[in-house]
Ligand SMILES: NC(=O)C1=CN([C@@H]2O[C@H](COP(=O)(O)OP(=O)(O)OC[C@H]3O[C@@H](n4cnc5c(N)ncnc54)[C@H](O)[C@@H]3O)[C@@H](O)[C@H]2O)C=CC1
């Protein structure tokens with residue numbers, strides 16, 4: 295197969311995990327006889343530094359010409375001045391919106407090899423396998439907001455329309471049908487009008503999926519249920535902000551925030567694939583970044599956008615095997631365990647793929 299992948303390394307650990315992931319892409323291309331072309335573009339803080347714009351037009355054009363986008367992470371203290379109107383994260387929000395990527399799929403599972411590293415009882419986390427379906431182009435991250443100069447007031451707006459909730463709910467229910475037939479819809483319907491519309495809409499969509507059990511949880515209680523009964527969840531659907539927060543919380547079940555991948559999808563097969571973590575400025579430039587979230591995002595790209603299931607599985611299996619062999623970046627190493635660098639971990643993945 296011939297395919298073009300637009301790569302957006304971004305900031306902080308972004309370029310570190312991207313460069314390692316492209317080694318794996320290249321190995322997969324050689325092993326299975328695919329002709330992958332990658333085109334690198336600017337986004338986030340580095341794009342602000344070089345062009346003044348967190349999402350330059352050139353980047354959008356390059357991504358439009360690709361079959362899929364692989365993005366690492368944006369942001370960092372250098373661009374976090376609260377008085378600045380231009381921020382790296384705006385580039386990320388804009389690219390998701392530009393390509394209509396309304397559904398962010400964030401799988402979370404536990405790894406037997408890392409069970410002792412997870413700060414929860416082993417019987418609680420056994421077999422955890424959750425798919426978050428997070429709304430990605432609406433809600434409070436995209437509603438009207440205003441910072442009124444030096445005024446003591448500012449506001450954000452959480453707005454959802456019925457069609458926005460409907461299309462996400464269909465993604466969630468269809469995903470559940472291919473899994474364990476359960477959807478948990480998370481909202482704050484006891485307080486927020488937008489979340490009452492959310493709940494009503496989900497209930498209506500559920501009528502089309504009689505084989506799927508529907509559970510509703512208020513977001514505050516959901517944070518607790520995620521830690522006390524994680525294996526009871528199958529698909530969790532949530533709005534943009536709640537899904538963002540809950541999936542970072544759930545990363546503890548996998549062993550680290552550095553473990554989680556995601557796929558940001560729209561109507562067709564085109565998608566943007568991005569680890570759940572941010573630019574991790576506290577460890578940037580030290581070879582400490584866990585590359586698994588980024589590698590698994592590549593696997594999702596191969597599976598969803600290029601329909602290369604065997605190749606995706608090969609990456610996932612290689613990661614499982616390397617973890618079973620005991621390799622650990624610092625974030626997943628328990629006390630006394632030896633640690634490896636980002637590059638050493640990926641060297642081991644490549645050896646498994648060879
Ligand atoms: N998708 C994106 O590009 C995202 C960007 N951000 C941005 O990233 C910057 C830093 O945000 P934080 O709140 O610190 O969140 P973060 O996700 O970058 O880091 C949180 C903690 O997790 C650790 N961590 C994250 N990824 C890791 C990895 N691959 N390996 C090992 N440890 C890892 C970090 O070292 C840190 O201690 C901010 O500017 C934020 O806006 C945050 C989340 C998502």
Ligand SMILES: CC(C)CC(=O)C(=O)O
Nearest residue numbers: 383386387538570571572
């Ligand atoms: C950086 C933000 C725009 C969003 C975020 O934290 C995420 O998508 O995980």
Ligand SMILES: [Mg+2]
Nearest residue numbers: 538539542570
């Ligand atoms: Mg986040």
